[in-house]
Amino acid sequence: MPSIQGRATGTVMIIDFDKKISEFKDKIKRAETIALFCHLSPDGDTICSALSLYSALNAMGKKCFLICEDEIPQRFSFLMNGAVFLKEIAEKIDLAISVDTSNLSRLGANASKTYLKAYDTIAIDHHFSHENFGSLTILDETSSSCSEIVFDIIKEIAALNSEIAKLIFAGMISDNGCFLFSSVSSKTHAVASELYKYDFDKENIIYNIIRKQTLPAFNLTNRVLSKCRFYEDDKIAIIIFRAEDFLSTQTTSADTEGIISRLIDIEPVLIAFAISEVNEFCYKVSVRTKSDKINAAECAAVFGGGGHVRAAGCRVHGRLEDVVDRLIKAGKDIL
Numbered sequence: 018m019p020s021i022q023g024r025a026t027g028t029v030m031i032i033d034f035d036k037k038i039s040e041f042k043d044k045i046k047r048a049e050t051i052a053l054f055c056h057l058s059p060d061g062d063t064i065c066s067a068l069s070l071y072s073a074l075n076a077m078g079k080k081c082f083l084i085c086e087d088e089i090p091q092r093f094s095f096l097m098n099g100a101v102f103l104k105e106i107a108e109k110i111d112l113a114i115s116v117d118t119s120n121l122s123r124l125g126a127n128a129s130k131t132y133l134k135a136y137d138t139i140a141i142d143h144h145f146s147h148e149n150f151g152s153l154t155i156l157d158e159t160s161s162s163c164s165e166i167v168f169d170i171i172k173e174i175a176a177l178n179s180e181i182a183k184l185i186f187a188g189m190i191s192d193n194g195c196f197l198f199s200s201v202s203s204k205t206h207a208v209a210s211e212l213y214k215y216d217f218d219k220e221n222i223i224y225n226i227i228r229k230q231t232l233p234a235f236n237l238t239n240r241v242l243s244k245c246r247f248y249e250d251d252k253i254a255i256i257i258f259r260a261e262d263f264l265s266t267q268t269t270s271a272d273t274e275g276i277i278s279r280l281i282d283i284e285p286v287l288i289a290f291a292i293s294e295v296n297e298f299c300y301k302v303s304v305r306t307k308s309d310k311i312n313a314a315e316c317a318a319v320f321g322g323g324g325h326v327r328a329a330g331c332r333v334h335g336r337l338e339d340v341v342d343r344l345i346k347a348g349k350d351i352l
C-alpha cells in the first residue's frame with residue numbers, strides 16, 4: 018500500500034500527482050492522435066475509463082481511437098453515445114493510453130502491434146499487481162476503480178459535464194459493486210459527491226450495469242447454480258459453465274458475470290471459483306474471496322493470472338476434473 022505523501026487532489030492519493038499530471042498534460046499536448054486501450058474481457062471500469070477520456074480528449078480537439086480486442090458486452094451499449102471501439106488499428110499513433118490494465122498481456126495482440134509501437138505511452142491503473150509498462154504510469158492501488166483516477170485526471174485537463182460524470186459513475190459502480198465492496202473509501206464517496214452535481218440518471222445506470230439480467234442469463238444462472246459443488250467443509254464453492262450450458266441457454270461466457278457473487282454470499286463459503294469452459298482443455302476461472310485476509314490474486318497467480326485481493330482471474334489448462342482438483346488445492350493453500 019503506498020504511503021499517503023502525495024498531494025491529495027481532493028480525492029486521489031497518488032505519489033507525485035502534480036508531477037504526473039503535468040507530464041500527462043505534456044504528452045497530451047504533443048500528441049495529435051491518441052488511442053485508448055481497454056483490457057481483454059472488458060468490464061465497466063475499463064470501458065468507462067476509456068469512454069470518459071475519449072470524450073474529454075475529443076473536446077480538446079484530439080483525434081482519438083478506442084481500442085479493445087474483445088467485443089464490448091451488449092450491456093454497456095447504452096453508454097456509447099455514438100463512440101465505436103475498434104478491435105485493432107493499422108496506423109501508428111502518437112500516444113497510447115491503457116486504462117485499468119495491470120499488464121501488457123491484458124491488451125492481447127494489440128500490446129505489441131500497436132501500444133508498444135506508439136511514439137509515447139501512458140498507463141492509468143488501480144491494480145496491486147500493476148507491472149510498470151508505460152513510459153508514464155498513473156497508479157493508485159487504493160482506488161476502488163480506475164474511473165476514479167480518470168476523474169481526477171479529467172478535472173485537470175477539461176471541463177466536467179454530465180456526460181463525463183455519467184461515465185465515471187458507471188465505471189465506479191461496475192468495480193465497487195455499487196459502493197458495497199471493501200475497496201470503497203471516503204475518497205470514493207467524495208468523487209461520487211462531486212459527480213452528483215451533474216445531471217444524469219443514476220437509477221438507470223445502476224439498473225443497466227448492476228441489476229439488469231437477460232432471460233437467457235437467468236436461465237444459465239439457474240442451470241449452473243443447481244449444480245454448485247462444495248468442498249473443505251463448504252468453505253470452497255465451485256460452479257462450472259460447460260459449453261453445453263451456454264449452448265442450451267443461448268448464452269456466452271459474457272453472461273456469467275456476477276453469478277459468482279451468489280456463491281461468496283453463502284455463509285460458510287470463503288472462496289468461490291467460477292470455471293468457464295473455453296474448450297475441452299482450457300478453462301477461464303474467476304476467483305472471489307470473502308475477506309481481505311484471503312488473497313484471490315495470490316491464488317490466480319499460481320496459474321499465471323492476477324487481479325485484486327477479493328476478485329481475481331486466470332486461465333487453467335487441462336481436463337476439467339484436473340482443473341477442479343488444482344483449484345481446490347490452490348484454494349486450500351490460501352485459506
Ligand SMILES: [Mn+2]
Pocket residue numbers: 062063117143162163192
Ligand atoms: Mn478496474
